[in-house]
Amino acid sequence: MTRLLYELAGAEPDRRFSPFCWRIRLALEHKGLPFEGRPWRFTEREAIAFSGSDKVPVLVDGARTIADSAVIAAYLEETYPDAPSLFGGPQAQALARFIGHWADGVLHPALVPLLLTDIHGVVAPQDRDYFRQSREARFGKALEAVCPDPEAQLVAFRRTLSPLRATLRAQPFLGGDGPLYADHIVMGAFLWARSVSARPLLEPDDPVAAWRERMLARLGEGSRGLVAA
Amino acid sequence: MTRLLYELAGAEPDRRFSPFCWRIRLALEHKGLPFEGRPWRFTEREAIAFSGSDKVPVLVDGARTIADSAVIAAYLEETYPDAPSLFGGPQAQALARFIGHWADGVLHPALVPLLLTDIHGVVAPQDRDYFRQSREARFGKALEAVCPDPEAQLVAFRRTLSPLRATLRAQPFLGGDGPLYADHIVMGAFLWARSVSARPLLEPDDPVAAWRERMLARLGEGSRGLVAA
Numbered sequence: 001m002t003r004l005l006y007e008l009a010g011a012e013p014d015r016r017f018s019p020f021c022w023r024i025r026l027a028l029e030h031k032g033l034p035f036e037g038r039p040w041r042f043t044e045r046e047a048i049a050f051s052g053s054d055k056v057p058v059l060v061d062g063a064r065t066i067a068d069s070a071v072i073a074a075y076l077e078e079t080y081p082d083a084p085s086l087f088g089g090p091q092a093q094a095l096a097r098f099i100g101h102w103a104d105g106v107l108h109p110a111l112v113p114l115l116l117t118d119i120h121g122v123v124a125p126q127d128r129d130y131f132r133q134s135r136e137a138r139f140g141k142a143l144e145a146v147c148p149d150p151e152a153q154l155v156a157f158r159r160t161l162s163p164l165r166a167t168l169r170a171q172p173f174l175g176g177d178g179p180l181y182a183d184h185i186v187m188g189a190f191l192w193a194r195s196v197s198a199r200p201l202l203e204p205d206d207p208v209a210a211w212r213e214r215m216l217a218r219l220g221e222g223s224r225g226l227v228a229a
Numbered sequence: 230m231t232r233l234l235y236e237l238a239g240a241e242p243d244r245r246f247s248p249f250c251w252r253i254r255l256a257l258e259h260k261g262l263p264f265e266g267r268p269w270r271f272t273e274r275e276a277i278a279f280s281g282s283d284k285v286p287v288l289v290d291g292a293r294t295i296a297d298s299a300v301i302a303a304y305l306e307e308t309y310p311d312a313p314s315l316f317g318g319p320q321a322q323a324l325a326r327f328i329g330h331w332a333d334g335v336l337h338p339a340l341v342p343l344l345l346t347d348i349h350g351v352v353a354p355q356d357r358d359y360f361r362q363s364r365e366a367r368f369g370k371a372l373e374a375v376c377p378d379p380e381a382q383l384v385a386f387r388r389t390l391s392p393l394r395a396t397l398r399a400q401p402f403l404g405g406d407g408p409l410y411a412d413h414i415v416m417g418a419f420l421w422a423r424s425v426s427a428r429p430l431l432e433p434d435d436p437v438a439a440w441r442e443r444m445l446a447r448l449g450e451g452s453r454g455l456v457a458a
Contacts, residue, residue, distance in 0.1 A: 085320075087320070088318060088319075088320025088321060089317060089318050089320065089321060090317075090405055091314075091316070091317025091318065091321045091404050091405055091409055092317060092318060092320045092321035092324055093405070094400055094402070094403065094404055094405030094406075094409075095321055095324040095325060095328065095403060095404065095409070095411055096324060097396050097399065097400065098327075098328060098392055098393070098396045098403055098411070099324065099327060099392075101391070101392040101393075101395035101396050102331070102392040104395075105391045105392055105395060106391065106392060162330070162334045162335065163327055163328075163330040163331040163334055163335060164327070164330075166330035166333075166334060167326050167327045167330050170326065171323055171326065173323075174323065174324060174327055175320050175323055175324065176319055176320055176322070176323030177323075180320055180323075180324070182324055182327070
């Protein structure tokens with residue numbers, strides 16, 4: 001049986017840039033579950049139609065197909081209880097949801113303006129129109145007009161990291177001594193950025209930068225080879 | 230043995246308005262530990278000098294004296310392991326730190342401009358000069374100039390609640406089925422506001438408002454009688 005993870009990819013199949021797919025890649029590695037990451041492009045709706053979802057990540061685990069990163073993470077925890085825990089118990093799982101919503105609603109919105117034109121530059125040729133049109137509709141302006149002042153946006157982005165920074169000043173991972181799914185959630189954003197842009201996001205002495213290095217050092221072999229900007 | 234919690238109070242001794250003291254009041258109730266809350270004012274430094282701290286909360290628990298809400302919460306969990314857990318395990322305790330830093334660094338700064346002049350109106354007469362001078366030094370302007378547009382500040386405050394709101398849309402408490410110290414951290418901010426200001430902070434249909442009601446309904450008898458604005 002091959003475990004299959006459909007992952008958003010760019011023109012280069014090894015450029016995987018969805019933060020939500022990264023969460024699941026890290027979660028599978030955390031659990032020690034071997035898998036094949038299959039590159040998927042925005043416009044390949046038919047390829048995942050069997051899942052009932054039009055977005056990745058989609059995980060095919062034997063007879064089971066699961067979509068949506070939060071649902072997949074909960075599925076992995078329930079299905080593989082003897083593998084290292086992604087959550088550390090039901091109460092920690094409940095608290096991780098707050099961090100997930102913080103990532104989705106605060107961290108990503110601060111980061112995406114810095115990445116939009118870079119993403120457009122790396123998506124597959126057949127995805128370019130879709131990406132431009134869908135994002136321009138979302139932001140109500142041309143891709144190139146979303147971030148008129150990247151330096152100011154970078155400052156705003158770094159400011160949103162304050163609770164993360166303060167936490168990582170006192171402990172090596174959000175999960176304490178070792179990473180939990182909460183760490184993978186946040187690391188997904190940094191791997192998203194790293195896969196499309198060479199812009200330095202963090203000051204070298206930022207505790208978040210040291211944590212990111214710790215997380216990078218734990219990447220599985222199959223992830224290390226994936227293209228970074 | 231009387232367990233004693235020194236709590237910041239206003240001119241009325243039953244007006245307890247420190248968010249950090251509320252965290253510990255809720256934690257003690259959560260643990261089912263009886264205590265006496267002793268009113269303390271900003272300028273009563275000598276009264277708590279024995280603790281080595283110049284700020285409350287200070288807890289005197291038999292022969293032990295502990296200051297700082299985070300340290301007290303960890304102490305209570307360690308010292309009373311058989312009472313209901315404040316954290317739900319070490320990993321959840323690690324994640325709760327993120328929520329604590331989010332409250333301290335994002336939630337409180339969005340709320341305090343709305344409350345400053347109200348607080349000045351309720352502090353004890355001997356605390357008034359101290360409060361004005363220390364806060365004006367911190368903000369670099371007159372108390373009355375810190376929040377020139379309360380309506381805009383209220384909108385900004387509500388926006389900071391987005392990860393809390395999204396989480397509470399899916400589960401009754403931050404801790405899941407029941408409250409944890411993470412809930413007490415955030416509730417401390419709402420009890421702070423409630424103790425000094427009658428301004429409605431939340432739309433009635435906000436999931437955060439329903440959670441606040443659930444938290445209020447769980448207040449211990451000794452806390453229900455405390456003065457609200």
